[in-house]
Structures are given as C-alpha cells and as structure tokens.
Amino acid sequence: MTIVLGVTQGIGVLLLIPLLGLAGLDVGAERGSLSVLGIDLDIGLSITTAMTLFFGVIATHAALRYQRDVLVARIQHGFTLGLRNQLSQAISTTRWDALIGQRLSYIHHVYTQEAERAGQIATLIAQYVSSLVVCGVYILIAFGVSWSMTLAAATCGVVMYAGIRRLNRLSYQRGVEGRTHRERAFNHLSELLGGMKTIKSYNAESLHESRLKQTSKEAGDAQVRFRKTMAAAALYYEIAAALSVIALFVLAVYFLRLEVMGFIVLLLIFARLAPLIKDLSQRYQQILNFLPSYVCVEALSVSLNSAAEEGVDTAQDNASSPERAISLTEVDYAYPSQPDESVLHRFSLTLPCGTVTALIGPSGAGKTTVADLFSGLLSPLAGRLLIDDEPLESPGSSNWRRSVGYVTQEAFLFNDSIRNNLLWAKPDATETELLAALKAASAEGFVRVLPAGLDTCVGDRGERLSGGERQRISIARALLRRPSLLILDEITSSLDSDNERQVAQAIVQLKDQVTVLVITHRSGLLACADYIAHLHNGRVISYTKTTGCETLADIC
CATH class of the missing domain: 1.20.1560.10 (ABC transporter type 1, transmembrane domain)
Incomplete structure (x- = not known):
C-alpha cells in the first residue's frame, strides 16, 4: 500500500x-x-x-x-x-x-x-x-x-x-x-x-x-x-x-x-x-x-522471564489431596536479594491432615516464609516439601497451589460484588457452593442482611466492609476451591475481640474438613489449635499438642 x-x-x-x-x-x-x-x-x-x-x-x-x-x-x-x-x-x-x-x-x-x-x-x-x-x-x-x-x-x-x-x-x-x-x-x-x-x-x-x-x-x-x-x-x-x-x-x-x-x-x-x-x-x-x-x-x-517458574501445570484436575500429613523437612531458605542471610535453617514441621496448627514466634522469625513454602510460592534451597511422605517434585508448581487456600493479613478484595470476589477463586461455582463457603467461614449471616446480598459491592479493597467481614469473605473465597491446606497469616492482628471470635468459630467449623496452618499471636486463635509450634531464629524450638476447642463457647 x-x-x-x-x-x-x-x-x-x-x-x-x-x-x-x-x-x-x-x-x-x-x-x-x-x-x-x-x-x-x-x-x-x-x-x-x-x-x-x-x-x-x-x-x-x-x-x-x-x-x-x-x-x-x-x-x-x-x-x-x-x-x-x-x-x-x-x-x-x-x-x-x-x-x-x-x-x-x-x-x-x-x-x-x-x-x-x-x-x-x-x-x-x-x-x-x-x-x-x-x-x-x-x-x-x-x-x-x-x-x-x-x-x-x-x-x-x-x-x-x-x-x-x-x-x-x-x-x-x-x-x-x-x-x-x-x-x-x-x-x-x-x-x-x-x-x-x-x-x-x-x-x-x-x-x-x-x-x-x-x-x-x-x-x-x-x-x-x-x-x-x-x-x-x-x-x-x-x-x-x-x-x-x-x-x-x-x-x-x-x-x-x-x-x-x-x-x-x-x-x-x-x-x-x-x-x-x-x-x-x-x-x-x-x-x-x-x-x-x-x-x-x-x-x-x-x-522476569529469567526467573520464570519451571514445570507449570495448567491442568485443572491435578490438585494434590493429602490424606495423612503435609511436611517440610530439613529446609533451608534465604531470599535472593539477601542470599547470605538465612531465614530458615534445617527447619522441619509437620501438619497432620484435618488439624489446626498454630505457628507463633517473634517478628522476623520466618513465619510468613514458612507459610509461603507450605503453599508452594517459594521453593526451598535445601530440604523437601512432603505430601503424605512423598516429595513434591516441583514445590513451586501451580498444581500444588490449587490445593492451597491462602488468606493474608491484608484480606485483599476487588472493587466488585461479594459474588464476583468469590467467583474469582472458582468461576464456575454455583449459588449453593457460594452460600456453603460463606457459611463455613461464618459469613453467611452478615451477607444475607446486606441490601443486595451477594451482589453488594464491597468498594475499593473492601472498604465498605469491616475488617472482620473482609477476613471472613477472604476465608470463604479460599474455602470455595475446596483446599487441602488453608493458610491463615495473621488474619486477626487488626481485629477487635468480637471479630476475632467470629473468625475463630469459622476455624473451629473447619476441623476435620481441611488442614489449617494459622500464624498468630492472638490467644483466641491459639485456643483453636490442635498443635502449637514456636519458631525462633529459623527453627522450631517447641512443638506442643493441645486439647483444642470445639465450639464458640470454648473460645470464649
């Protein structure tokens, strides 16, 4: 031309x-x-x-x-x-x-x-x-x-x-x-x-x-x-x-x-x-x-391409389903930006399936790094991630992450309806599945009384909801994909005692349904734990089995 x-x-x-x-x-x-x-x-x-x-x-x-x-x-x-x-x-x-x-x-x-x-x-x-x-x-x-x-x-x-x-x-x-x-x-x-x-x-x-x-x-x-x-x-x-x-x-x-x-x-x-x-x-x-x-x-x-993940699996039916335990064994890890500063050294921790494990420790001890390793976001420099004692060939691969629900302290929500925030985790979820996930996260009650119910817009980053409500919507979103492992990272650190009890009750309801790793300092969530691991300087210095709690009354 x-x-x-x-x-x-x-x-x-x-x-x-x-x-x-x-x-x-x-x-x-x-x-x-x-x-x-x-x-x-x-x-x-x-x-x-x-x-x-x-x-x-x-x-x-x-x-x-x-x-x-x-x-x-x-x-x-x-x-x-x-x-x-x-x-x-x-x-x-x-x-x-x-x-x-x-x-x-x-x-x-x-x-x-x-x-x-x-x-x-x-x-x-x-x-x-x-x-x-x-x-x-x-x-x-x-x-x-x-x-x-x-x-x-x-x-x-x-x-x-x-x-x-x-x-x-x-x-x-x-x-x-x-x-x-x-x-x-x-x-x-x-x-x-x-x-x-x-x-x-x-x-x-x-x-x-x-x-x-x-x-x-x-x-x-x-x-x-x-x-x-x-x-x-x-x-x-x-x-x-x-x-x-x-x-x-x-x-x-x-x-x-x-x-x-x-x-x-x-x-x-x-x-x-x-x-x-x-x-x-x-x-x-x-x-x-x-x-x-x-x-x-x-x-x-x-x-970015030089740091691309290897072996990413896009199939939707390869999620792992552990039956006994999920474990990190003899793990070493240091961030690429600070390769000489080891965050974890010969770290080991086992999460028995169907139980709640609380991970505690001072700031900077490596708790979030442990959560990222369990979720598959990070790959250990040494040691292994085991699923029912079988090593995961590629801990950073997407097939394992499809088995994990991860809720962070920020509880990020999109400027959209509650329905679409939930569907983001599972686009083909039915109305029944959405309500079941909300109920499991102790969020169904407050959602039903909202003016537009599931179609209520939550605002930018969920600003129209309270902190506790945002956290419970985030938990419901994580549960919607039926995870084998649910990680809750300091999700009640900025909540009042009433909202903390609501989140704790949601965790109690999940017992025997999903394996839960809770990172917390709050006593309300520690009361829900079956096991408490104390992390210090990149190592577990104590690991305690507790009696756990079964109801909201036990938490109170």
Missing part, C-alpha cells in the same frame, strides 16, 4: 506536465504528451481527460491514505497489546521470590506508560517507511526529468543529513532522561496515594505534594528539551533547504540551461521533497526518543 501511495502521488505530479502543455505553456514536449528520461510518450490527452485523470489519481491517493492510516492505527494497537501481553505472561509466570524483589510501582509504570510509548514506535516506523517510499518515487520522477539535477539535489540531501546527526543522538538522550523522570514521578504518585493516611496523620501533605510537583516538572522539562531538539532540526532543515534551492537554481539556469517549464516541474518536485525529508528527520528523531521506552519494556520482560 505504501508503494502504491507513492506511485499515485508521483503520477499526480507527473500529470501536471501535460496539463501545463494543454494550457498552452511550453513544457518541452508535444501538447498532451509526456517526456520521461528523454522519451516522448504521445498519449493524446485532451484537457478534460487530463484533468479527470489528475482528479482520479489524487482521489485514489486520498482513499489509500485513509486505509493506510487505519491500518497504521491497528498496527500500533497490536504492537502495544503484544508488548503488554508479553509483560503479563512474564509477570504471571515469574517465581514469587523474584517478583517480590521487584518494585511493583515500577512494573505498573512500565506496563501502563512505557509500553504505550513503545507501541507508538510501530506507527512512527510505518510513517517513516511511507515517507521514504514517496521520496523514492519523487526522486525517480525527478531523475526522469533531469538526472543531473537529481544527483545535485541528492548530494544536497546527504550534506543536510550529515549536519543533523548530533541532534539525532540528543533525541535518544532526551528519551532516556524523560523515561527516568516519568518513572520517578510515577513512584512518587504511588507513594502519595498508598501512604495518604500516614501522610495526613503527620500533616505532611505539602512536602509530598512539592515532591510530586518537582518530579512532574522534571518529566515535563525533559519533554520540552526534546521538542527544542526537534525544533532545532526543523530550523536547520528549512535553512538548508532554502540554500539548496538557490544552489539548484543557479545550477539549472546558468550551467545546465534547463528549459523554464522543466525547471518549474523539478522545482515543484523538490518543493514536495523538502517537507518529506524534514518529516523523515522528525520521525527518525521521535523513534530515537521513544526507543528507551521499548528498551525498558524488553529489559523488564527479560528480567
């Missing part, structure tokens, strides 16, 4: 020659004929036919240009979507220990802003190629009219390009600066929104506002500097083009002695070429300026 566009535009210019001849001007050829490469083409055009052809060619060119612009938009969308899909896949398959080592705000920034800018490179390249083809067609036509003048014009073009190379390098540097400043501005915005409650409590709004304004200004200044670079290039090209026209005029009139109309046609062609060459230069500078965004997206994809 680009070639056809160039050809139609060139033919439109070439048809000006017979039109001028038919109008009575001396163009160096018979009336109604064309002269190309010194060959007279007698095509016997009338002025009406010539004008009709001219209009038809221009209309065809306009229609093709419309189709090209639509195609270019689709190409840009497809390219941007491809980059984002590439990042999405990399994020989804990256090991958890590698993912938590990344700044989430940086990933968010690259996915939303830099991928969008990188996608525009596809449009710029398409436009660059299109302009290049049109230039080529014009040059061929000009060569047919006067090869000597065309060579002279080409020489001027080469000289003009040589003088602009430094500005091209500056365009890339401005792109790097802009990407860095945009990243800083995005990070500051993320911190401002994420820590707004703390910021307001310290009355520090003005400080963070000034930081955000400063980083936003720096990002804008970088864009202005690039625009100045482009403006300088445009200024250079316009002055150089004017000097080239003067030089070509002198060459044509005083040395080559071209006929006036031949010179006018060449001048028209060169007048069309000058803005095209300027456009080529600007497109190239924009590509260089956007290139750091593409490099950034690719670098993040490579970094």
Whole structure:
C-alpha cells in the first residue's frame, strides 16, 4: 500500500506536465504528451481527460491514505497489546521470590506508560517507511526529468543529513532522561496515594505534594528539551533547504540551461521533497526518543522471564489431596536479594491432615516464609516439601497451589460484588457452593442482611466492609476451591475481640474438613489449635499438642 501511495502521488505530479502543455505553456514536449528520461510518450490527452485523470489519481491517493492510516492505527494497537501481553505472561509466570524483589510501582509504570510509548514506535516506523517510499518515487520522477539535477539535489540531501546527526543522538538522550523522570514521578504518585493516611496523620501533605510537583516538572522539562531538539532540526532543515534551492537554481539556469517549464516541474518536485525529508528527520528523531521506552519494556520482560517458574501445570484436575500429613523437612531458605542471610535453617514441621496448627514466634522469625513454602510460592534451597511422605517434585508448581487456600493479613478484595470476589477463586461455582463457603467461614449471616446480598459491592479493597467481614469473605473465597491446606497469616492482628471470635468459630467449623496452618499471636486463635509450634531464629524450638476447642463457647 505504501508503494502504491507513492506511485499515485508521483503520477499526480507527473500529470501536471501535460496539463501545463494543454494550457498552452511550453513544457518541452508535444501538447498532451509526456517526456520521461528523454522519451516522448504521445498519449493524446485532451484537457478534460487530463484533468479527470489528475482528479482520479489524487482521489485514489486520498482513499489509500485513509486505509493506510487505519491500518497504521491497528498496527500500533497490536504492537502495544503484544508488548503488554508479553509483560503479563512474564509477570504471571515469574517465581514469587523474584517478583517480590521487584518494585511493583515500577512494573505498573512500565506496563501502563512505557509500553504505550513503545507501541507508538510501530506507527512512527510505518510513517517513516511511507515517507521514504514517496521520496523514492519523487526522486525517480525527478531523475526522469533531469538526472543531473537529481544527483545535485541528492548530494544536497546527504550534506543536510550529515549536519543533523548530533541532534539525532540528543533525541535518544532526551528519551532516556524523560523515561527516568516519568518513572520517578510515577513512584512518587504511588507513594502519595498508598501512604495518604500516614501522610495526613503527620500533616505532611505539602512536602509530598512539592515532591510530586518537582518530579512532574522534571518529566515535563525533559519533554520540552526534546521538542527544542526537534525544533532545532526543523530550523536547520528549512535553512538548508532554502540554500539548496538557490544552489539548484543557479545550477539549472546558468550551467545546465534547463528549459523554464522543466525547471518549474523539478522545482515543484523538490518543493514536495523538502517537507518529506524534514518529516523523515522528525520521525527518525521521535523513534530515537521513544526507543528507551521499548528498551525498558524488553529489559523488564527479560528480567522476569529469567526467573520464570519451571514445570507449570495448567491442568485443572491435578490438585494434590493429602490424606495423612503435609511436611517440610530439613529446609533451608534465604531470599535472593539477601542470599547470605538465612531465614530458615534445617527447619522441619509437620501438619497432620484435618488439624489446626498454630505457628507463633517473634517478628522476623520466618513465619510468613514458612507459610509461603507450605503453599508452594517459594521453593526451598535445601530440604523437601512432603505430601503424605512423598516429595513434591516441583514445590513451586501451580498444581500444588490449587490445593492451597491462602488468606493474608491484608484480606485483599476487588472493587466488585461479594459474588464476583468469590467467583474469582472458582468461576464456575454455583449459588449453593457460594452460600456453603460463606457459611463455613461464618459469613453467611452478615451477607444475607446486606441490601443486595451477594451482589453488594464491597468498594475499593473492601472498604465498605469491616475488617472482620473482609477476613471472613477472604476465608470463604479460599474455602470455595475446596483446599487441602488453608493458610491463615495473621488474619486477626487488626481485629477487635468480637471479630476475632467470629473468625475463630469459622476455624473451629473447619476441623476435620481441611488442614489449617494459622500464624498468630492472638490467644483466641491459639485456643483453636490442635498443635502449637514456636519458631525462633529459623527453627522450631517447641512443638506442643493441645486439647483444642470445639465450639464458640470454648473460645470464649
């Protein structure tokens, strides 16, 4: 299509020659004929036919240009979507220990802003190629009219390009600066929104506002500097083009002695070429300026893919179902960001099936790391995860994680209805299954009295529910997938005693149905435990069997 566009535009210019001849001007050829490469083409055009052809060619060119612009938009969308899909896949398959080592705000920034800018490179390249083809067609036509003048014009073009190379390098540097400043501005915005409650409590709004304004200004200044670079290039090209026209005029009139109309046609062609060459230069500078965004997206994809999980099983019916016990034996673990600081050393813990095990210990003892190892989010550096005394071949694989329900202290809920928050864990769950999961989590009662029941929107991160209600919805979501292991990590640390009793009762109701690992310091949940393991400095220093509790009265 680009070639056809160039050809139609060139033919439109070439048809000006017979039109001028038919109008009575001396163009160096018979009336109604064309002269190309010194060959007279007698095509016997009338002025009406010539004008009709001219209009038809221009209309065809306009229609093709419309189709090209639509195609270019689709190409840009497809390219941007491809980059984002590439990042999405990399994020989804990256090991958890590698993912938590990344700044989430940086990933968010690259996915939303830099991928969008990188996608525009596809449009710029398409436009660059299109302009290049049109230039080529014009040059061929000009060569047919006067090869000597065309060579002279080409020489001027080469000289003009040589003088602009430094500005091209500056365009890339401005792109790097802009990407860095945009990243800083995005990070500051993320911190401002994420820590707004703390910021307001310290009355520090003005400080963070000034930081955000400063980083936003720096990002804008970088864009202005690039625009100045482009403006300088445009200024250079316009002055150089004017000097080239003067030089070509002198060459044509005083040395080559071209006929006036031949010179006018060449001048028209060169007048069309000058803005095209300027456009080529600007497109190239924009590509260089956007290139750091593409490099950034690719670098993040490579970094995440280098830490991709191995042996991910996408089958839905391979979840493990232990019957006796789930165990970690002689496990060592250290995070990749701090490989010399061991979190667990020769750690062993067994969770008998159908029981509740409480894991206690001071902050930093490694409790959450133990939970992540049991869930399969992390893989031990040494030791094994055993299911009924059989080692799990790939502890980090997705088939085991489908057997695990994991509820964290934050109790993250989507800004959607309770129904859709539950269906996120099991999309094909029936109404009966949803209500059964809510009942098992002691959440059915408060959900039934809500104005819209299951279809009540919980708000951003579940802000329309109390802390205890959010936790019980999270437990119900975990139970909906019928897990073999349910992990509850400090889920009552920010709850009052009433909500803690409700969560504890939910745990009591799960006994003999699912194996539960509870990480807690609260006595209400410890009362539910069949076993209590005390973790200190990466090792279990005591392991106690308790009498456990059976009812809410036992907890109270």
